[in-house]
Amino acid sequence: MWREQLEQLKQAFPEAVKLYRGAIDAEILRTEDSLNLKISDIASEWLEFLRYTNGASLLDYCFLGAMTTRIASISKVNLELWRFSPWAREHFLSFLGDSTGMAIGFVRRDQEARCIGYMREMYDTVVLPIASSFTTFISSFLEDVQITLRTWKPQLGEEIPYEIKTQDLWPWDLKPFCERDLKLKAMLDSGSLDDLFRHDDEYAAVVDSVLRL
Numbered sequence: 001m002w003r004e005q006l007e008q009l010k011q012a013f014p015e016a017v018k019l020y021r022g023a024i025d026a027e028i029l030r031t032e033d034s035l036n037l038k039i040s041d042i043a044s045e046w047l048e049f050l051r052y053t054n055g056a057s058l059l060d061y062c063f064l065g066a067m068t069t070r071i072a073s074i075s076k077v078n079l080e081l082w083r084f085s086p087w088a089r090e091h092f093l094s095f096l097g098d099s100t101g102m103a104i105g106f107v108r109r110d111q112e113a114r115c116i117g118y119m120r121e122m123y124d125t126v127v128l129p130i131a132s133s134f135t136t137f138i139s140s141f142l143e144d145v146q147i148t149l150r151t152w153k154p155q156l157g158e159e160i161p162y163e164i165k166t167q168d169l170w171p172w173d174l175k176p177f178c179e180r181d182l183k184l185k186a187m188l189d190s191g192s193l194d195d196l197f198r199h200d201d202e203y204a205a206v207v208d209s210v211l212r213l
Helices: 002-012 025-035 044-052 074-084 086-091 134-156 175-180 182-190 201-211
Strands: 017-019 056-058 061-063 092-098 103-109 112-119 127-131
Touching: 002 017, 002 044, 002 134, 025 044, 025 074, 044 134, 074 086, 074 092, 074 103, 086 092, 086 103, 092 112, 103 127, 112 134, 127 134, 127 182, 134 175, 175 182
Parallel strands: none
Antiparallel strands: 017 056, 056 061, 061 092, 092 103, 103 112, 112 127
């Protein structure tokens, strides 16, 4: 589904969406070696995405690429993040960022991706779970980008500011995420992510506000 969404966005808004040639095996392997992990073990659908487009730019959002100089690289961004955050080194692998310094990535234990998480700033200590999987996240994310572009283009023509965001408060209101991702809601309801997040008061307050709805 996300392939079709990306192609449609690229055709409709070429000034706001940039895709690249897919990553080759050597680029994937060098990335894995630099981070001491297997991308396919983290999420096979992420590997599929990288083989389709080795990074991508949509508005101000940047999907990281594997060993490429055309866009921010998975290795460089994560090694920098891990240098400053011991928790991230053990539990977080970014695949998406923007000019504000936010990061979205896999929240993991060992090599298992448990969910997709949002870090408000690159060196923030608070991470919020926003999707149950890469596929669920990217489909919802591309829907939001499409809505944003369709809203702005009639007003601005071809001059779409790259810094436009999909939502001003996104994603600290968890309600729309849970409405679109019932598996994430079930994870929060069951407490299956508490071992990774529950110690954080801000996370607890945000999640509890959703669970009381």
